[in-house]
Amino acid sequence: MAVSERRGLARWSPAEWGQWLLLLLLCGGCSGRIHRLALTGEKRAVIPLNSFGFYTNGSLEVDLSLLRLRLQETDEKVPLLGFSLTRVRSGSGSVRSYSTRDPQECPLQKNSTNFLVLFLINTKDLKVQVRKYGEQKKLFISPGLLQEAPSKPGLPKPEHVVTPKVDSGTNTTLDKDKSKPTVSQGDQQVQGLSGQDKELVMGLGHLNDSYNFSFHVVIGSRAEEGQYSLNFHNCYNLVPGREHPFDITVMIREKNPEGFLSAAEIPLFKLYLVMSACFLAAGIFWVSVLCKNTYKVYKIHWLMAALAFTKSISLLFHSINYYFINSQGHPIEGLAVMHYITHLLKGALLFITIALIGSGWAFVKYVLSDKEKKIFGIVIPLQVLANVAYIVLESREEGASDYGLWKEILFLVDLICCGTILFPVVWSIRHLQDASGTDGKVAVNLAKLKLFRHYYVMVICYVYFTRIIAILLRVAVPFQWQWLYELLVEVSTLTFFVLTGYKFQPAGDNPYLQLPQEDEEDLQVEQIMTDSGFREGLSKVNQTASGRELV
Structure with missing residues (x-):
């Protein structure tokens, strides 16, 4: 029975998954x-x-x-x-x-x-x-x-006191x-x-x-x-x-006197609204850069633009949710659903983009190795699970029996994803180190090696700040300043986006992207060998597609 149920879930269409997610949200106990x-x-x-x-x-x-x-x-x-x-x-x-x-x-x-x-x-x-x-x-x-x-302005506020419900004939004792x-x-x-x-x-x-x-x-x-x-x-x-x-x-x-938000959550409405505008501006600027350099624009550049816009929309819906929670005590269900959907897409796009850049896809090669394909097969389902855990956690009360379980699942899955996306970068660095002294293209491979080492450090700093330093800050600061945790996370994410775009921008004067592609590598090696006099008596042998693939 369990096998047949899993096969049935595997055949679900995206619309059926969306209906299940919407049902999960509407059935949540948190209001x-x-x-x-x-x-x-x-x-x-x-x-x-x-x-x-x-x-x-x-x-x-x-x-x-x-x-x-x-x-x-x-x-x-x-x-x-x-x-x-x-x-x-x-x-x-x-x-x-x-x-x-x-x-x-x-x-x-x-x-x-x-x-x-x-x-x-x-x-x-x-x-x-x-x-x-x-x-x-x-x-x-x-x-x-x-x-x-009060029901009308100017009228005194009526006292609303709930008295205990008792059985007939039962006395309630008060001292x-x-x-x-x-x-x-x-x-x-x-x-x-x-x-x-x-x-x-x-x-x-x-x-x-x-x-x-x-x-x-x-x-x-x-x-x-x-x-x-x-x-x-x-x-x-x-x-x-x-x-x-x-x-x-x-x-x-x-x-609180200002509304239904906790002291640490009152600034979040303005914070998310400002950060949404920042990510939107970054996305628009990135698209303008891509439109001016159409010759060296790759597919992953447009994926980075989609990530910036998705992040901006997710923060916008998050800000609107906090506004209604503060004024009414509960979010608007439709807006909450849109926030969860965009949050899910943002999380999946973020880890996919980091893994693709780390593997060198589009910038160095166009084919993923078997190990990298396995990484994507692990990271993408884990990210979906992490976002589902986040949605369930947000829709449940803290006192619910399964609240602690979903909280542990979210933390564990997020930690696994952060560790897993580092493998493609490490493999690329190791391969470039081995290739720099063996295939004759030392200058080219050293430039690639420098690029991916910097990106590896960036990913480590991003994960370290958003998962460790930010959490320690939330524990250490007074209760009314705990919103600084969210500020640090969002600013770190924006900084990571900007630095990644700067290092991989499709500009002709960018030394990081002056990396030969496909036949350009052969022409550069041929030119080096000719200038050095090493080509005398040698003939060029065409390389196969597999020979050019970086594993």
Whole structure:
């Protein structure tokens, strides 16, 4: 059955693959910065829900609409369920601060400075205990969701508080003595927890066999600004082999004063728009250069132009996506699909172009060797897989069960592709080194060798900066400056494009492209032998096509 399924996939047309990709996008669980996560039969002890950078007056809203546990009544005195809110320190990236703990020790059962706030769910007493750590003077926590925007200008904003859903006859317990301050809003009592209070008790709704409650957090001052991580803990599943499956449905809405983007993502709209214009200008300039030098223009030159334009369009759609996410909390599906398609094409064109230039195709030879054909047979499918992994990753929530798997697949495949495209360049350099002292064309081969050595260094620097240095920069800088990672990646890519075009530009005075092609090599060797007097008594023997091919 598996073999027949693979054969059926191999016969799919491009239109069928496009329909499958569109279905994958539309079925994704991510809807921008308004997250909705629904898990069934989950067995993980810790679910990383999301990470977000907040400025002053930024807000986090969490609505746990369903929590269904499949376990018997327990006599645990300390709650084993709940949410944790952690501030990620600068320089620690997204590493969990409690990762060095005993894997079977419940992080909710001990006071820890690693956590900022704990929301402990007590299913026996139907209450949620909010516990704060450290000194947070302006971090306000209250039950329910935040107020909605006014329906008409000039009208006061109505308070929108979600109350827990309870069974008829079931009482919801609230500890009013510990829920300060209490603000009157009409006939409702809205309880809040400021930084000076250490504990708040909220009601836990119980409907049928599920639990529900909601809360929101407001960043009240610059001292509380930072990158926050929200996790859900189920300590009943800490022991391997004794997990208890549970169902959870949660909505998370994060917002800054300027919109729904995280602090590190706010500049990305303008950044991608500017870089799109830069790549467009580079593509137009490159086409003008090709039109002025039609005699020495090769097919790979037009492929380089197509790559620049595809990159520009991909960045344009990416910028528009961030604009709508910032204003509405979610992207426009049609524009998101166009971004993913252009991103896929850009990734495939980039690695194909690098591999073709590295193998010397069109500049040195017109036929690829068997080893180079195998490289293309590996790189192209891997690039398709890497782009599919990126699309799946973007369409999934961080707390989804397979999010970590797709993230590892994307990293591994991208690393393999970056290493694989170096082989054609290395083979070309090795062949030119061997040929420089054996076929009599020392000057020609040395010029080729210099060209490909420079290009090899360029590829190494490009991969090094975009995969290593850029990632280290994102980990080291403060949360509001992490957009510099994207800036470094895009500037490095543009620089790589410009340098590649400069070295391989079809200009008559370019020393790198003054490399004889086909019969010109024979004429140059014949001229050298004539000038040196070595041709006396010698006759020219025609070379076969295979003899001229570089392997």
